[in-house]
Amino acid sequence: MSGSMAELDTAQNKLEYIDTDDHSSKDCGGFENDSNAHRGPAGAPVWGAGAPSDASLLVPHPHQPGMVDSLTLRFHCPCQSPQCQLTYPDFLLEPQASQYQLFSGPVAAPADSSHPSSASAPWFANEPILCSMMPGDLHGPLFSICVPPGMDHQPFQDGLTEFTSHIPQPVVCNVSADGQVVLVNPCEPGPVFMTMTSAPTHRDNDVSVLRTPSQLPQYHKTACPLYESRDQTTSMQPPPPPAQTAGTCQSKSRKPCHCTRSQCLKLYCECFANGVMCSDCDCSNCHNNAEHETKRLKAIKSCLGRNPDAFRSKIAAGKSGEVKGWHNKGCNCKRSGCLKNYCECYEANIMCTSSCKCVDCRNYDDGSEMHSKEKNKWPVSVITPAVVEAVCSCLLAQAEEAEREAHSPRRAEHMVLDEFGHCLTQIVKAMFKDNTP
DNA sequence: GAGTTTGAAACT
C-alpha cells in the first residue's frame, strides 16, 4: 500500500469565501460536521470523517492553510426571514462565524469515521464549490449549489452521485441535458426536481445554481433528522423543523415507542433517540411532537450537552456488503451473553468487539462458529477498523497523487479504484493466510 | 396482556 497521511498535509487554501458580511444572520438549518477537523489534500474538499451517519464535505480553513475549518461546515441562511428564524429557535444558534457552506447531511461516511482517513472527493478536484442556503421567495430559503465557472455539469453530476451514494437512504440522482437534477428518495413519495439556473445574486454572476422548487423541505428530503452535536467552537445544527421532522423518513420502518414516563424526551425513547418526532406511537404524555417544540428542543440540547454524540449512530457501519460494522461504544451486557436483542451489538447484527465491556460474550466469531444473529460471511476479524483506516489512507493518498499529477477526474477515479482493488487483494490474501492452519 | 428481565440512559 502506498502513501501516508503525512504526505497529505499539503493543503492550500484554494477555496474562496463568499463575503456575506452584510448578512448578520444565524444559521438556518442544515448540518455541520462534527468537531473532527481533518486536513484535506491540496486544498481539495474531503469527505468528513465524522460518525458514519454524518459524513460531510470538509473544506480548507481560509486563514490557516492545511487546516479544515469546522466552522465552515454547515448550511446557513443569510436571510433573516421570519420563516427561517421561526424554524430554528435562537437558543440553539450562535452567531454566524463563517461563510463557507456546503452540501452536507447525515450521510454514511465512506470509510472509517473516527480517523483522519477521509477519501478525497475527486469530482471537486481543484475547483471551488460553494453551496448555500439562499434567501428564497415566498416558499422559503433556496437550496443552492454554486458550480464554478468553466466547470461543466458532468463532474458535478458525478459528484452529486458520489454524495448521495453516502446517504443511508437510496437516492438516485441525475443531471439531465437541460440541467435538471432529479433526486429520488424512498422516504418521499416522489422525486425531487432541482433545476440549474443562473445565480444573479452571487458575485460575478458567473455561477450556476441548483434551485429547488419548494426549497427548504428539499434539504430535509435527503437528510434524516438526526440532531448534530456541537463542540465548543461550532454552533449546533438545529433540528429540522417540525413539519419536516414529523414526516421525514417515516417510510422507514420504525417501531412505535411505548414510553410512559420520559415524555419521549429522553434517549430512552427510540423515536427521540432516532431524531424523529413520535408518530403513531403508543406513548403517553408525549412531548416529542410539534406542539411541544420548545421543550423538545431544550431536551435535545440537554442530551447533546451530556453527550455531543448522543444522536449519532452507534454503529460504525460498513458501507456495503454484509459487514455491518461495529458498535462505537460497545455494549455492556452481563447476563444475555450478547445473544439477545438486549445487546445493542446483537440487535444491530454485528459482533462484539474489544470496545465492548460485556461479560460472557458469545457474540463473536470464534473461528468455528459464528453466533451473531445472521452469520456474517465476511471476515470481520480481518476487516478491522485499523484495516479500514489503512485502506482509506491508501485511497486518499492515491487521490492526492492524482490531483498532484493533474490527472482528469476520470483518470483519478480509475487510480483510486485500482488502489482499492489492490487493497482488497491484500485483504483477501490476509483472509486466506488467517485461515491457513 | 401482564409480569419479568435486561442493559442503556440518567442521575448522584
Next chain:
DNA sequence: CAGTTTCAAACTC
C-alpha cells in the same frame, strides 16, 4: 468516574 436509579424494550409465561 463509579455506583445507583430510572426507563423502556425485549422477553417469558
